[in-house]
Amino acid sequence: MTHETTLDTMTPCHACPLRQLDVFKDRGRSEIDFIQAFKHDEIMVPAGTVICREGDSNVLLYTVLSGWVFRTKELGNRRQIINFGMPGDFLGLQATLDQPMGHGIEALTDVTLCRFDRTKLWALYSEHPRLAFDVTWLAAQQERSLQEHILTLGQRTAFERVAYILWHLFDQARTLGLVCRDRLDLPVRQQQLADALGLSLVHTNKTLQRLREDRAIEFSERSLKVLDEERLMRLARAKQQEPPSRPLI
Amino acid sequence: MTHETTLDTMTPCHACPLRQLDVFKDRGRSEIDFIQAFKHDEIMVPAGTVICREGDSNVLLYTVLSGWVFRTKELGNRRQIINFGMPGDFLGLQATLDQPMGHGIEALTDVTLCRFDRTKLWALYSEHPRLAFDVTWLAAQQERSLQEHILTLGQRTAFERVAYILWHLFDQARTLGLVCRDRLDLPVRQQQLADALGLSLVHTNKTLQRLREDRAIEFSERSLKVLDEERLMRLARAKQQEPPSRPLI
């Protein structure tokens, strides 16, 4: 089912390319060593791979090293994309403590994942309270992001939703250095935007057209260009906030 | 602005009435002692009190001891209720680590809150990894609940949403022993249901009528009676799941 490839040459944590980004907090040597020991292996999965399903137990813990993923929930024949995950995102925490996953996770692009041994999570808590704190921080941050999404689904119009999600993905990707000259490689289909926003594909498409006509964005060939960020944010009713310096595990 | 009353006679943690409920995990003596020391005081606030606002920093940590609260986010002149909190819910974690709260919290009914000293949170992590684990567990559980809400807002029809939220509140309250003979004291206005579901007040009201006509529920005078839980769940497209045994802090 999965066509995962276990990589022979793991990226050593102390040389993790993500750690060089400003968004991620600096870490002491001993913590990085622990993370290194915590890390089980590193895998590559192709776009479209189901990393785990809603209801799965015994899911490993992952950090996205490269590529994009998304979380998803199903209801009958409909599906909701909960949110998108980018490098640095920590996955699978919910399956801790005999609880099944509340959502599935799929690879949006080809993805490299650091895989961690969940049985060592307890050691992390007892030996490295600082890391334990960071795990909680990541969970709280995830909560924040979900709350914002609830606001979007509950109170924004279709037009605002589409504007918001594009800006949000753009803004988030920018902190990871993925934006170059206001242009972002955005590997998302319109159907996926629709599934994330609770809209139909057709209406999402028509709304995108309006955003293009407004000269707020260009978006084609999997590439998003933000022509006027101020305008886009106004249309999305979004407010800028400093990206917090966040932990990487 | 707040009319909070600090109670002279704090409930001792080892005699906490909530701990006697089956849903809450048993705890060792030393952990309860730590929680007791962690607890700063106990306050009573009347219905309608704003406990904290979105964007607040330096928010204390709370556990709801009795009564109901709700989390909220504003967008212009519209507001979204993120979810409702009942006894045992842990509030304010987001404000940890210099991050502002991502949502406001208000008292739905008169509420008793245990107030904790956030400066001691670090001690909790370093001295009681088990409790630290539980804090994370609570955050992950909160995440779960928000994800389900996202599914509701994104994929359920108005009718399903109303059915779902009533069943969900009913089901959750039941684990706390608040349901007696299929009847629950539900202190929620229709406007608040509407704000939680992203619907207008008018449409929420008409949808409630349909649910009443279907003989699935009775709901008036702040009292909800579930006439046919099977039917209600089917209408809500909800699926039952065992309530996990959860930690209480």
Place this chain on the structure above:
DNA sequence: CGTTCCCTTGAGACCGCTCAAAGACCGTGG
């Protein structure tokens, strides 16, 4: 007995949905 808050009901408008079909692009195989 007036005010206020909440619930209820009706009428009409509009936003977003479904159905349907065509166009664009791409990889594959004949």
Place this chain on the structure above:
DNA sequence: CCACGGTCTTTGAGCGGTCTCAAGGGAACG
């Protein structure tokens, strides 16, 4: 090289679910 099927995007047409506006009723309270 072209034909073909698959996936994704685009566009049109019409329906209906949900919204807004408006007004009235009931209960609680000073």
